[in-house]
Amino acid sequence: MHDQDIFDVTIIGGGPAGMYAAFYAGMREMKVKLIEGKHQLGGFLHTYSDKTIWDVGGLPPMKCAKLIDWLVQQAGTFEPTVVFNQSVDALTRLDNGVIALHTATGETHHTRSVIVAIGRGIAEVQKLELDSAHDFERSNLHYTVQNLNYFAGKNVLISGGGNTAVDWALELADVAHTVTVVHRQEAFRAMEHNVKQMKKKVKVLTPFQVERLYGNGERIDQVAICNKATGENIRLEVDEVIISHGYTSQTSNIARCGLVMNEGVISMNHLGETNISGVFTAGDCANREGKVRLIAGAFNDAIVAVNSAKIYVEPTADEMAYVSSHNELFREKNRDLKNG
Numbered sequence: 001m002h003d004q005d006i007f008d009v010t011i012i013g014g015g016p017a018g019m020y021a022a023f024y025a026g027m028r029e030m031k032v033k034l035i036e037g038k039h040q041l042g043g044f045l046h047t048y049s050d051k052t053i054w055d056v057g058g059l060p061p062m063k064c065a066k067l068i069d070w071l072v073q074q075a076g077t078f079e080p081t082v083v084f085n086q087s088v089d090a091l092t093r094l095d096n097g098v099i100a101l102h103t104a105t106g107e108t109h110h111t112r113s114v115i116v117a118i119g120r121g122i123a124e125v126q127k128l129e130l131d132s133a134h135d136f137e138r139s140n141l142h143y144t145v146q147n148l149n150y151f152a153g154k155n156v157l158i159s160g161g162g163n164t165a166v167d168w169a170l171e172l173a174d175v176a177h178t179v180t181v182v183h184r185q186e187a188f189r190a191m192e193h194n195v196k197q198m199k200k201k202v203k204v205l206t207p208f209q210v211e212r213l214y215g216n217g218e219r220i221d222q223v224a225i226c227n228k229a230t231g232e233n234i235r236l237e238v239d240e241v242i243i244s245h246g247y248t249s250q251t252s253n254i255a256r257c258g259l260v261m262n263e264g265v266i267s268m269n270h271l272g273e274t275n276i277s278g279v280f281t282a283g284d285c286a287n288r289e290g291k292v293r294l295i296a297g298a299f300n301d302a303i304v305a306v307n308s309a310k311i312y313v314e315p316t317a318d319e320m321a322y323v324s325s326h327n328e329l330f331r332e333k334n335r336d337l338k339n340g
């Protein structure tokens with residue numbers, strides 16, 4: 001192992017906590033690596049990328065997809081090394097104190113410190129458990145709504161009972177020709193006010209679940225639904241089918257590598273330190289009294305964890321980074337912005 005292969009800090013997870021940590025660690029002039037288990041940065045934000053976000057300090061309301069773009073851009077400011085499609089599974093310490101991170105696909109990454117920012121684990125959309133479903137994913141079976149106008153004038157069936165299903169039903173009610181929501185429980189797991197509105201605006205069938213998709217060529221044209229209580233079967237004519245059955249997320253094995261956990265999340269102190277020296281944590285995977293599980297909370301954790309990691313690798317360093325408004329690191333970048 002050559003010294004140039006050892007990073008000052010390696011951040012595991014490319015959600016808001018990990019991305020902001022990558023930026024801030026660059027501001028602290030650390031050699032940074034960011035390892036993300038999926039093919040893209042953004043973390044859990046991708047699961048609601050079509051929603052409008054209002055509560056990130058100082059930013060105007062914007063589609064979450066846009067916020068992801070901005071976070072990705074900011075994370076790249078100091079050109080960290082970014083690795084995709086590698087899930088960190090284990091951590092060992094070498095005799096010289098360097099930490100080795102091992103991935104599920106067999107790679108090893110060496111680092112002086114680690115920030116675990118794995119959030120809710122690696123999220124995967126919960127797919128419709130019917131053999132034929134996969135065939136229609138390229139046509140009219142959807143797991144997300146990217147563009148409301150695509151559904152204009154169409155007969156849309158939505159399966160699901162959470163906030164996302166209810167939100168889509170409300171938004172599509174004004175756009176689509178008809179919207180039918182089927183949910184296998186009587187009760188929805190969504191905001192009461194929105195459920196009431198939805199029941200006024202669209203057809204709601206409970207406790208029904210999707211039993212079969214009928215396709216004419218490449219597209220679904222009918223969906224059979226079954227009443228879970230009575231066994232009644234109904235066939236509905238559809239143009240588009242939206243499945244909103246939530247996400248599964250696997251808890252990362254890394255969280256089981258000797259890190260002290262509390263109620264499924266990693267315990268940290270006010271400095272973002274875990275029980276393992278040199279290993280810090282930030283974002284939704286971390287816990288301490290007063291922890292805020294919001295994007296803004298993830299940013300705050302990231303700053304604290306990076307400052308602690310910096311002092312860990314360089315004990316004489318300042319406790320905090322110098323502010324960005326008067327920071328020499330940005331002088332040239334500011335000039336470029338002015339001229340650009």
Ligand SMILES: Cc1cc2nc3c(=O)[nH]c(=O)nc-3n(C[C@H](O)[C@H](O)[C@H](O)COP(=O)(O)OP(=O)(O)OC[C@H]3O[C@@H](n4cnc5c(N)ncnc54)[C@H](O)[C@@H]3O)c2cc1C
Nearest residue numbers: 013015016017037043044087088119120252283284294295
């Ligand atoms: C439906 C919903 C709506 C929300 N709306 C808002 C809102 O309006 N405003 C707000 O402030 N907050 C909102 N939140 C909360 C916000 O999304 C979270 O606080 C934020 O995503 C936490 O960021 P994070 O980086 O800690 O984790 P995540 O966003 O979960 O990112 C973790 C990343 O780590 C990766 N990862 C996991 N394990 C590994 C591994 N072993 N190796 C490599 N990579 C790994 C994952 O793939 C993922 O990219 C919402 C949450 C939900 C569920």
